Amino acid sequence: MKVPRLKSPPESSAQSLVLERFAPEETFKTKVYAALKHAIINMDIYGSSEPTWIDERQLSEKLGVSRTPVREAVAMLEQEGFVKSLPRRGIMVLKKTKSEVVEMIQAWAALESMAARLVVQRATDAEIGTLRTLFKDFNDAHKPSDHLNEYSDTNVVFHQTLIGLSRSQLLVDMTDNLLLHVRGIRQMTIGRDDRASRSIVDHLKIIEALERRDMVQAEQLSRDHALGLAAYVDEHADIFD
Known part of the structure; x- marks a missing residue:
């Protein structure tokens, strides 16, 4: 007994099916980055001649995340010129000349x-x-x-x-x-x-x-x-x- 061959769907029906990829969920890094950047932008860093410092441990505790996404977010902000990490001193918010x-x-x-x-x-x-x-x-x-x-x-x-x-x-x-x-x-x-x-x-x-x-x-x-x-x-x- 011959098994009938299934016909392929017309090409037009495949072309009419338009799908969009799901948007990836935000990572801890991007969430921490957004929160930290917003907080830094709203700081009054020119209100005092003293430098403004950020504590990595306090950030981690306040945001309820491990230090890894905090470090990754700080690295992103450092690339953008917002902060500078100084060994054994901490994270300094950068002022401009x-x-x-x-x-x-x-x-x-x-x-x-x-x-x-x-x-x-x-x-x-x-x-x-x-x-x-x-x-x-x-x-x-x-x-x-x-x-x-x-x-x-x-x-x-x-x-x-x-x-x-x-x-x-x-x-x-x-x-x-x-x-x-x-x-x-x-x-x-x-x-x-x-x-x-x-x-x-x-x-x-x-x-x-x-x-x-x-x-x-x-x-x-x-x-x-x-x-x-x-x-x-x-x-x-x-x-x-």
């Missing part, structure tokens, strides 16, 4: 001005409105110069939100690597020479340009605002004393 900080702020100016351009193209009116809401509590009775800590935090959130509204993950990632230093320098300088009062004026002008969908003006104002900080840092070496 004045010239390095000026270059970083200049790079930030280029990235944020592009972000402003993309915000005009991509963000909704409501999303742009969130930028104005950040400053709603500041007025003549509640001046930025009289509430420096509060305004300094709002200042950083403004810049992070502006970058985020660009909907460019690459811009977000690139500015994250600059944020540790740019954020610290902004906090150091915001209380000097009435910079807080001028800062909020700059921010509101940027928001107005975004609301008008004036791409060229929004881009220029964002760039000039950041370059103003770079020029100030360049002129005041005592910031790093």
Whole structure:
């Protein structure tokens, strides 16, 4: 008795079956890396002339993991220039020199001005409105110069939100690597020479340009605002004393 041969399925049916690979689960290393990087970015490393140290054993205990993923995450952060491991001393969060900080702020100016351009193209009116809401509590009775800590935090959130509204993950990632230093320098300088009062004026002008969908003006104002900080840092070496 002959066994009938099974016909192969038509080629088109195989081609119509589209499958995607499962996303691999995060490893302990990547989780520790993300948590540690976030914590470092939010440190105020320029608030003191003393170096900032990280303890590997404490990290391991606080995160509830062994030291191996901590060491792997630290190695990744060291490659990115965030930290440096020193034998028999520990892990030091790296500060930058004045010239390095000026270059970083200049790079930030280029990235944020592009972000402003993309915000005009991509963000909704409501999303742009969130930028104005950040400053709603500041007025003549509640001046930025009289509430420096509060305004300094709002200042950083403004810049992070502006970058985020660009909907460019690459811009977000690139500015994250600059944020540790740019954020610290902004906090150091915001209380000097009435910079807080001028800062909020700059921010509101940027928001107005975004609301008008004036791409060229929004881009220029964002760039000039950041370059103003770079020029100030360049002129005041005592910031790093």
